[in-house]
Amino acid sequence: MSRELILGAVAYDPKVVTIWSGFRAWFRERGVDFDFVLYSQYERQVEALVDGAIDLAWNSPLAWIRAGRLARRRGLDVRAVAMRDTDRDLTSVVVVRADSDLHTLDDLRGRTVATGAIDSPQSTLLPLALLAERDVKVRRHDVGVGLHGDHIGGERDAAKALRAGEVDAATVIDGNLLLFGREGVLPSGSVRVIGQTAPYDHCNLTAGPGVNASEFVQLLLSMSYADDQARPLLDLEGLKQWLPGRTDHYEGLAATDFYTQDGALNAAGYRP
Amino acid sequence: MPPVIDLDGLGLDNGGHLLIDRALSTLRPGESLTVSGHHPALEIHLAAWCRAEGHLYRRELTVVKGPADAERWAHAERAGEAAATVAEHAKLQWGLAARGALIEPGGPPLDVDWAERDHVWADIAPQLYAQANASQWNPATAVDWAGPHVVPQDIETAVVQIMTYLVENEQAALMIPARMLARLHPHYREVMQLLAAQAADEARHVEIFTRRALLHRDVLGVSGAGGRSSLQSLLDEPDFTLASFLLSVLGEGSFLDLLRFIQRHAPDRATADVTRLAGRDEARHVAFGVAHTAHVVRSDPAHLIRLRAAVERRHSVLADTAGLNREVFDSLVVLAAGSWTPAAVARGWQEVQRLQAAMDEGRQRRLEFIGFPPDEATAISALHTRNFM
Numbered sequence: 272m273s274r275e276l277i278l279g280a281v282a283y284d285p286k287v288v289t290i291w292s293g294f295r296a297w298f299r300e301r302g303v304d305f306d307f308v309l310y311s312q313y314e315r316q317v318e319a320l321v322d323g324a325i326d327l328a329w330n331s332p333l334a335w336i337r338a339g340r341l342a343r344r345r346g347l348d349v350r351a352v353a354m355r356d357t358d359r360d361l362t363s364v365v366v367v368r369a370d371s372d373l374h375t376l377d378d379l380r381g382r383t384v385a386t387g388a389i390d391s392p393q394s395t396l397l398p399l400a401l402l403a404e405r406d407v408k409v410r411r412h413d414v415g416v417g418l419h420g421d422h423i424g425g426e427r428d429a430a431k432a433l434r435a436g437e438v439d440a441a442t443v444i445d446g447n448l449l450l451f452g453r454e455g456v457l458p459s460g461s462v463r464v465i466g467q468t469a470p471y472d473h474c475n476l477t478a479g480p481g482v483n484a485s486e487f488v489q490l491l492l493s494m495s496y497a498d499d500q501a502r503p504l505l506d507l508e509g510l511k512q513w514l515p516g517r518t519d520h521y522e523g524l525a526a527t528d529f530y531t532q533d534g535a536l537n538a539a540g541y542r543p
Numbered sequence: 544m545p546p547v548i549d550l551d552g553l554g555l556d557n558g559g560h561l562l563i564d565r566a567l568s569t570l571r572p573g574e575s576l577t578v579s580g581h582h583p584a585l586e587i588h589l590a591a592w593c594r595a596e597g598h599l600y601r602r603e604l605t606v607v608k609g610p611a612d613a614e615r616w617a618h619a620e621r622a623g624e625a626a627a628t629v630a631e632h633a634k635l636q637w638g639l640a641a642r643g644a645l646i647e648p649g650g651p652p653l654d655v656d657w658a659e660r661d662h663v664w665a666d667i668a669p670q671l672y673a674q675a676n677a678s679q680w681n682p683a684t685a686v687d688w689a690g691p692h693v694v695p696q697d698i699e700t701a702v703v704q705i706m707t708y709l710v711e712n713e714q715a716a717l718m719i720p721a722r723m724l725a726r727l728h729p730h731y732r733e734v735m736q737l738l739a740a741q742a743a744d745e746a747r748h749v750e751i752f753t754r755r756a757l758l759h760r761d762v763l764g765v766s767g768a769g770g771r772s773s774l775q776s777l778l779d780e781p782d783f784t785l786a787s788f789l790l791s792v793l794g795e796g797s798f799l800d801l802l803r804f805i806q807r808h809a810p811d812r813a814t815a816d817v818t819r820l821a822g823r824d825e826a827r828h829v830a831f832g833v834a835h836t837a838h839v840v841r842s843d844p845a846h847l848i849r850l851r852a853a854v855e856r857r858h859s860v861l862a863d864t865a866g867l868n869r870e871v872f873d874s875l876v877v878l879a880a881g882s883w884t885p886a887a888v889a890r891g892w893q894e895v896q897r898l899q900a901a902m903d904e905g906r907q908r909r910l911e912f913i914g915f916p917p918d919e920a921t922a923i924s925a926l927h928t929r930n931f932m
Contacts, residue, residue: 357594364587445591448584452556459557464584496597497614499649511597511611 275304276487278476279316279325282309283421286507293504303490312417312543313390314536317341320349326482327352331419331474332392335518336525338477340534347480351516352488357509358473359520363398364448365466366457367440368433376402376466382439383408385429389541391420394429396527397468398442410438417543423447430456440465472520545605546570550580555588563589563606567598572610579604618648622730633658633730642730657783658728661842665834668733671827675740678823682751685820687812692759694810697883701874702814704764705805706756708871710749711766712798712932713821715774716828717745719790723783737831744824751817758813767868769861773930776857784839784846785853791832792909793854793924794932795825797902801931804898808879833909840914847914851923858926867930902931 280291291307298305308325310316313334320328321341330338335351342349365384367373373382384407387394395411412429415422426443430451433441441462443451448464451457476491478484494501496511505511531537548566553559559582566576578589586604593600597611623630626643635652657663665671694702724738756763777794780786802822809815840846872895877883880891903924910920 356597360590360594362587362590445587446595449556449588449591452554452588459554464587467587495614496611497617499618499647502615502649509595511609511614 276326278307278327280329281313283418290507313419314543320479326479328477330477332524333419335475337530337534344533350478351475351518352478353476353491353513354516355510356512360470362445362470363393363468364464365440365442366462366464369463379407380405385410385432385438385441387425388413388416392524393444394426394442401468471523475516545575545577547577554582555592567608570608572608574608576606619645622646631660633728655728656726663731663734665838667834668737671831672733672737686816690812692811698810701877703756704870704874706752707764709752713745713748717742741828748821755813755817765870769864770868770930772864773928776860787832788836788850791828793927796829796909797931798825800902837913854923854926
């Protein structure tokens, strides 16, 4: 058996325990010694990864960016070694009520836009970058700060505020536009999309500086949806297939000033 | 050209995915489908939906079918050959799935003890269950609670004591099938349904016997330690067939005669009604116990030894207890006597002797039906608890 690998994950939901306990058992049965530790928020996890306290981290897109910057400052390197099929090519949208007189992003000038939490890439940072220069008023919904938008609550609250007429527009990820439609939070036909971001990638599995995770990653990528033991875990984690990590779809987020180039926290009022 | 599915104005947030799924079901993984429609968010919906479902979204509303659905069902199997076929062994992995359903593997296995057909089955179970449903009655209206009640005080005391005894017996008879059905694989659903009906029957019996006991008084009779020990030994039997044998074949079988006896000597309509109605249900419970035990013996005649050993074991456990409490026995005599004259008591005494003989005869008959030779049936019946149940 190889040296034990320790993975960090953020406990944004109780199911995280089920998921990683299941993965741990699955890996150990296949001879890869692996364990996990849970963090209450991403910033602490990123620091632990760069410090070498953990070998791997299940990182949000923001956490990936910060890990890279903190490592670089120390002359080190982190690598995105895997991601879910569902982490690729996501988009966020700006929606208004279907009966509103707003038709383009420019129409939002001076209007109020509901977003998710301060640290949500999909529901705050990327859509607000799309709306830059348009002088919108932002009504943020800071649910689960420190979880980088993994908690859906802020996004749902933004959608509810739009439906209630409290704001002129709301920003949600494409998958949640569909979800909120089905849930009735934004009933089918009640909203109209007036803007969409470029495709971007979401979470990835990041290997810490100098960590050799090739055996782990190889096994991870071999995990099949046809495997009856793995499938419930994949369903919980929201993927059908693991893919190799890729890093060229984070530019939009990297261009925001949420962190400094050195990886320091830079967003006013951000307290994870 | 890939096939086209037209959603018209339908979005994927109000059912559009059903049409796409239906169109994709005819394709193999890797094959494409084009979606058309004029819902304003169609492309955004479709891209997000494809991502979540493991399909590949190509521009211009084209979907490349992914392998997830095929992979999910790759190792699926049916829970038994068909809905109408009862499997010899029910797999724990089938879980709570309906018999005959196609089962996605990977769910939690069921935590039950009895998953072998021959350990729980009787061919008559489906008919008995149908009969149980057809014979349900309402305690509020099926019993003549309001009828004229002119029961002498002493006889009423005997009735209250007998009812008190019946309630504790019915409580045991409720708990046993309830425990059994919780440990049974639901693949054998007719047996499970029958046990559920049996538990519901007993719940009703508890109600009517309690109500009859309290019809004129607000105080119940006594509960002897020996009687409760006897019932506890039934609850302690962990094996399905042995529990069914001890409870239904021997215990409830004896109760059929007891209930008939009380009905025959009932001093009022309510007493006659409650014992008649309970007796009708009990006959069904006995029929399943006998049929099931006979089924087990047919599949393995060596099982007779286990059945006999169970009776002997219970007998030795109860050897030092009083069995039926004296108050119950005396109450049966008084009930049959109907008055306190020496001649009436002598008659009552004789009636109870006849009751016990009838119980013994009935037990022997059932034991022989199950497969015991007559001499052995006689010996086993004689070891049955003095508490009747």
